[in-house]
Each structure stands twice: as C-alpha cells, then as structure tokens.
Amino acid sequence: MNDQHLRNFTDIQLLECVAAHNTAAISTLYDRFSKLMYGIILAVVRDTDDAEDILQEVFVQIWKNASTYQPALGSPKTWMARLAHNRSVDLLRSKRYRQRKSEVTGLDSGNIDVTPPAEYVDNNTWRQTVQNEQAGYISRALARLPHEQRNLIDMAFLQGYTHQEIATATDIPLGTVKTRIRSGMQELRSYLSGTYIEVSGA
Numbered sequence: 001m002n003d004q005h006l007r008n009f010t011d012i013q014l015l016e017c018v019a020a021h022n023t024a025a026i027s028t029l030y031d032r033f034s035k036l037m038y039g040i041i042l043a044v045v046r047d048t049d050d051a052e053d054i055l056q057e058v059f060v061q062i063w064k065n066a067s068t069y070q071p072a073l074g075s076p077k078t079w080m081a082r083l084a085h086n087r088s089v090d091l092l093r094s095k096r097y098r099q100r101k102s103e104v105t106g107l108d109s110g111n112i113d114v115t116p117p118a119e120y121v122d123n124n125t126w127r128q129t130v131q132n133e134q135a136g137y138i139s140r141a142l143a144r145l146p147h148e149q150r151n152l153i154d155m156a157f158l159q160g161y162t163h164q165e166i167a168t169a170t171d172i173p174l175g176t177v178k179t180r181i182r183s184g185m186q187e188l189r190s191y192l193s194g195t196y197i198e199v200s201g202a
C-alpha cells in the first residue's frame with residue numbers, strides 16, 4: 001500500500017492501519033495532523049524544543065495505542081489532540097514539580113502542588129468539585145445534556161482545553177464553542193438547582 005493511496009483514506013481508516021503497524025500510515029497521519037498538534041502543544045508549553053519533543057512522543061503513543069481508539073470518544077483528530085494536550089500538561093507538571101522541589105527543602109514531595117498554570121485550567125473550582133463527593137450529582141446532570149454541549153464542557157472544564165484549542169481540535173467556530181458551553185452551563189445550573197452544588201464558570 002503506497003503513500004499516495006493512503007492519503008485518500010479517512011482518519012479512522014488511517015488509525016486502523018496504524019493499529020496494524022503500517023509505518024506508511026503513521027507517516028501519512030503525521031503529515032496530516034502534525035502542524036495542528038504542534039500548535040496545541042506549543043500553546044501549552046511555550047517552548048519550541050519541548051513542543052517538538054512532545055510531538056514526537058505523542059506520535060509514538062499513537063503508534064502504540066492506535067488500537068485503543070474508540071469513535072465514541074470523539075473523532076480521531078479530537079482523540080489525538082487530547083493526547084497532545086494531556087502530554088503537554090504532564091510536562092508542565094513535571095517541570096513545576098522539579099522547580100519547587102529544588103526551591104523548597106524539607107518539604108514532603110506529596111505535599112507539593114503540581115497543578116498546571118491557571119491559564120490552562122479554565123475553572124479550578126470545577127475540577128475540585130468533580131473530584132469530591134459531589135461528582136455524582138454533576139455526572140448525572142451532565143448525562144442529561146445534549147452530546148454537543150456535554151463533549152465541549154468535558155473538554156473545557158475536565159480536560160483543561162482553552163476555548164480556542166477546542167475550536168481548533170473540533171473544527172467548530174470559536175463563537176459556537178463559547179455559546180454551546182455557556183448554554184450547557186446554564187442548563188447544568190438548572191438541573192442542579194435545589195442541591196448544595198453551585199456551578200460556576202459559564
């Protein structure tokens with residue numbers, strides 16, 4: 001199977017070929033998405049050398065884990081963009097950990113805050129809420145939202161994507177992304193009214 005033939009494949013078909021360890025397929029996938037993914041990574045790490053390293057690591061991860069992709073998790077592009085974003089945030093956490101450990105002596109490493117910078121986490125209060133016992137209420141409320149709202153809220157508030165990154169990863173106009181997230185958050189407030197949970201960040 002030559003590279004020219006693979007260029008006509010859909011993203012899902014390419015991932016299936018990658019899962020079968022077709023090296024030409026991963027090369028074609030790289031040509032198709034490396035620019036987009038590099039932009040997402042660079043927006044997080046703000047360092048070209050780190051961004052290039054992470055881009056290579058992410059494609060190695062795609063090569064190894066292509067068989068785990070599930071369409072229910074989003075389009076291949078969204079799945080790969082999520083891998084790139086998560087790997088970038090992992091690097092930031094690692095860097096902040098090392099920096100703080102070198103600056104603070106006698107502090108147990110388990111107590112060091114390794115949260116990524118605030119500009120990459122739209123709403124830290126939301127993350128804390130999801131992580132405590134109130135998660136059940138919010139999960140049930142999220143399940144009632146339309147898929148297009150639920151998916152964007154998940155990307156923005158649970159995965160840490162910025163609105164611009166979501167628009168880039170999903171091919172949805174930025175204004176539409178903001179409108180859907182705002183509408184979804186308003187519906188969440190309505191669903192959760194009467195409980196002790198306060199939803200903020202719309």
